[in-house]
Amino acid sequence: MTRALADLPTPLDIDAITRAATTAVDEAEQIRRDAERESPPDSGSGDAGGGPGICAAGTEGFGAVATGTATAGERLRCMFGVDTVYGVAGRANASDHPKGKALDFMADRATGEKLAEYARQNMDELGISYVIYRQRIDTGSGWEMQEDRGGVTANHMDHVHISFD
Missing domain, CATH: 1.20.5 (Single alpha-helices involved in coiled-coils or other helix-helix interfaces)
Incomplete structure (x- = not known):
């Protein structure tokens, strides 16, 4: 067969x-x-669901920033899963970076929008003096357009700049 x-x-x-x-x-x-x-975790405890206590990235890239800047920056980095953050650096123009009072969170647009909005809504709690993202600045009174600085990074299109008090 x-x-x-x-x-x-x-x-x-x-x-x-x-x-x-x-x-x-x-x-x-x-x-x-x-x-x-x-859905970033509720910020009440600072370490629930991804806060600084369990953030693998920590403060890498921040440099010698002020203590409050490091604390708030680590919290934001962890909440929004931002891998690359730049802190202390020299700048050609006026900036809070050399003073250790500013961080640049390199993020895709969706993450950047959420991070910038969260930072704006929690300026007092986080000790934020202003937020810059996508050629806009908010010093606490809502977004205002900025002049064209000539490039993607200079216009803050690829990162959220947060300056702290």
């Missing part, structure tokens, strides 16, 4: 199954990361 090839079961494609499983895990991880960024 010989069986026709059409009657034989189709062999399993283990590579295809593995790729599908890996893709599903990657997608689930991305959804989890996106959900954490979209």
Whole structure:
């Protein structure tokens, strides 16, 4: 008795199954990361759900900033999952960076919008004097447009600048 090839079961494609499983895990991880960024934890305790106590990045890149700047900056970095933050640095124009009272949070647009809005809503609590993002500045009275400084970074399109008291 010989069986026709059409009657034989189709062999399993283990590579295809593995790729599908890996893709599903990657997608689930991305959804989890996106959900954490979209819903920053309540800031009441400072370490609940991603506050400074469990932030892997800590104050890396901040330099010798003021204590209040470091504390608020670490909290914001952790809440919004920002990997790259720059602190103390020389600038050609007037800036709070050399004084250790400013941080630049390098972020994609969605994260930057949420971070800037949170910072604006919590200026007093976080000791923020002003926020600059996407060529706008808020000193506590709402967004005001700034002059064109000639580039993406100079116009704060790729990062949120926060200056502290």
